[in-house]
Amino acid sequence: MNWTQVVQPNYIYLLPEIIVVVTTLLVMVLDLYVQEKRLLVWATLAGIVLAMGAVWYGATDPAISKALAAGKPLEFFGGMLVADNFSFFLRAVLLGSVALVTLLSIDYVEKFLRGMFLEFYEVLLVATIGMMMMVSSRDLITIYVGLELASISSYVLAGLLRHDPKSNEAALKYFLNGALASAVLLFGLSIIFGISGTTYLPDIASRLGQFAQHAAEFPGRISMIVTGMLFLAGGFAFKIAAVPMHLWAPDAYEGAPTPVTGFFSVGPKGAAFGAILRVFVVGMGVAPFAQRWSLVWAVLATASMFLGNLTALMQSNVKRMMAYSSIAQAGYVLVGVVAAGSLHPAGAGTSAVLYYIMAYALTNLGIFAILTHLDQEGGWLTVSDFNGLSQRNPAYAWALMIFFISLIGIPPTVGFMGKFFLFRSAVDAGYVWLAVVMAINSVISVGYYYGVVKAMFLEKSDRAPLPVSGPIIGTVVISFIGVIVMGTVLASQATGITQAAAALLMK
Secondary structure, eight states: OOGGGTSOHHHHHTHHHHHHHHHHHHHHHHHHHOSOTHHHHHHHHHHHHHHHHHHHHHHTOHHHHHHHHTTOOOEETTTTEEOOHHHHHHHHHHHHHHHHHHHHTHHHHHHHSTTOHHHHHHHHHHHHHHHHHHHHBSBHHHHHHHHHHHHHHHHHHHTOOTTOHHHHHHHHHHHHHHHHHHHHHHHHHHHHHHHHSOOBHHHHHHHHHHHHHTTTTOHHHHHHHHHHHHHHHHHHHHHTTOTTSOTHHHHHHHHSOHHHHHHHHHHHHHHHHHHHIIIIIIHHOSTTHHHHHHHHHHHHHHHHHHHHHHHHTTOOBHHHHHHHHHHHHHHHHHHHHHHHHHSSSOHHHHHHHHHHHHHHHHHHHHHHHHHHHHHHHHOOOBGGGGTTHHHHOHHHHHHHHHHHHHHHTOTTSHHHHHHHHHHHHHHHTTOHHHHHHHHHHHHHHHHHHHHHHHHHHHSOOOSOOOOOOHHHHHHHHHHHHHHHHTTTTTHHHHHHHHHHHHHTTTO
8 A cells, every 4th residue: 555545635745844844953953963064054955855856746646636637626724725736836946946045055154154054044944934835825824924934034044144234234124124014914914804704715706706796785895805905915015026115125135145135036036926826816816806906016017127127227236236137027027917817717827927936036046146156255246346257257157148138038048938928928918018018128127237248258357267166056057957948948848837837726
């Protein structure tokens, strides 16, 4: 008899989270007994890779896969968690992102964080647990608990450079703004709960549908629901660094340790987009509410794209430039969220969002791996510090150019395919103007990326050749291969996976 026939499916589904929790405890215990603290890194990395394998194992479990094939994914713990392709895909992407952050941070933690391996990787693992909860839940309470777990861990990570005033400022600004955003989000959640009487997203959708059918009988409730949606949108906008809740991002990105900045740009942001799709598409994707929140996100997407790209043109610090780029990238992803609220079914927009989250993670972590090496070698983070990088380290220069090409959205990269899917979903949803705004902003972004490429290939430098770091070059190679392969050879397979994940989101 197979042991999976004895163990209940809920434990098989939760196996990745269980592994991450056990890894967290193991790292804590190992720190007490081992002298070579780098062992904590490899223990962390091994646990994350094992958790990624557990995600695949759970998706292929007979009971879970049978339910998925029937279009009725299993729910556990009173509907708080759901074993659908959406959660399997996003958990795999988030774990992969954390694995790359772990790899690229090894030398940096030892040199700049005075060997605080326990503090860094312990908090990183706790944040990972919170992010996985966010994308796996169909209940507002569980989503909020996961969000807070990830957020509080992120505040700690931002301030790990204790003797650096910029790091202290980054942590303080992130915490204060985050506390306000959490209060806004919780207030919106309480309004929706007060009106609908439930925190279970499918039931919320059912109640909202009833209110919409009898709008004349519930005029006050309709306006309160819209108010709650606005508060929820404001709270989530902070988590993805979308305008007007973006003000924390530039200072937090610049002041936080560089590996942490890379984590901020893909981990919490990707999990927040997963939560946004759960809350708005599953819980509030009924007419006329879907049209209203789609318009709200469309406005925020437009503002984020223009402000992020135009402000990035004026930056001389590359980390700060990437912060504004991240704001613009949030605007691009919101185009897919808007399409998800306008299409029936919402699969095309949701699929485009999922694909772009994967594409952005692969691309951005490659960039931050190189920035981490430049930072730890000499604090070289201004555009002028990239002068002559093509002579000092050709591999970094060429890889960085390909990563920038992917962020712009030029073939044959995964970024091009991601933006193509977002563009097409917006057009199909009737938001042609938003697709045009997206195209215009992609052109604007060429300006600041080209500034770095120009410095690398056309400017000269008297600095010595830049040595290669094993963990850094490993991260760059993985990201580079992913950016090219996922944009060409495996693009159709990746698209099929995201479409399957999107199709089951509403089940």
